[in-house]
Amino acid sequence: MSLSSLLTAKKKELKHCNTVVTNMLGEKYEILGSEMRLIDKGLPFVVDTKPDLQMAMVEPGLYFGSQDPAVNIDILQTHGIRHIISIGIKLEIVFEDIQYNFIDLMDIPEAKISEALKACLGIMRESQGQGIFIHCNAGVSRSASVVIGYLMIKKNLSYDQAYQEVKSIRECIKPNDGFVKQLKALEFSDFSSFF
Structure with missing residues (x-):
C-alpha cells in the first residue's frame, strides 16, 4: 500500500468536527467550510458572579x-x-x-x-x-x-x-x-x- 493511499484511508476514519471561534466582542462563530455562522453572543470578559477572596x-x-x-x-x-x-x-x-x-x-x-x-x-x-x-x-x-x-x-x-x-x-x-x-x-x- 502506498503512503498516499494509506493517508487517504486514514483520513476517512477521522471524525468530523466543527471549528468554533470567539472574537474580542464575545461572539462565537461556527466555521463551516468557507462560511461563518454566528452561534452565540457572549461577553468578552469573565463575569464575576460571586466574590473570590483568595x-x-x-x-x-x-x-x-x-x-x-x-x-x-x-x-x-x-x-x-x-x-x-x-x-x-x-x-x-x-x-x-x-x-x-x-x-x-x-x-x-x-x-x-x-x-x-x-x-x-x-x-x-x-x-x-x-x-x-x-x-x-x-x-x-x-x-x-x-x-x-x-x-x-x-x-x-x-x-x-x-x-x-x-x-x-x-x-x-x-x-x-x-x-x-x-x-x-x-x-x-x-x-x-x-x-
Whole structure:
C-alpha cells in the first residue's frame, strides 16, 4: 500500500468536527467550510458572579488574585499588603496606607504583556518586598500572566515550568492565547531589558 493511499484511508476514519471561534466582542462563530455562522453572543470578559477572596501566595510578600480582595481591608491587613498593582481594573474603593498602581492592559491576545510585566517589575523593585497584591478582574489571565513572567525572569524558568508553579497555587488561571505566545517567546530573551 502506498503512503498516499494509506493517508487517504486514514483520513476517512477521522471524525468530523466543527471549528468554533470567539472574537474580542464575545461572539462565537461556527466555521463551516468557507462560511461563518454566528452561534452565540457572549461577553468578552469573565463575569464575576460571586466574590473570590483568595489571595494566592507566589512567595512571601507577593500575592495575586481577583479584584475582590483588593477592596477588603481585613484581608489586605492579614496579608500585610502595602502595595496594590491593578492590571486593567481601576478600583473604586481605596484605603489609606496602601500605595495603588494602575497598569492599563486589556485581556485580549493582541495586548503587549511584556510592557505590563516591565511596569510591574519596576513597581515591585521600588516596593522592596513590602506586601504586594497583583490583581486583574478575575485573577485568571492578566495577573496570572504577569506572575508567570515574573517567575520566568526571577527563577530563569521556561513558560511551562512557571505556568505549572502558578497553576499549583491558583488552579483557575488561564492566560489568553496571545499572552501565552508572548511569554513563551520570552524564554529566548535577554531579561536585562526588564531590570
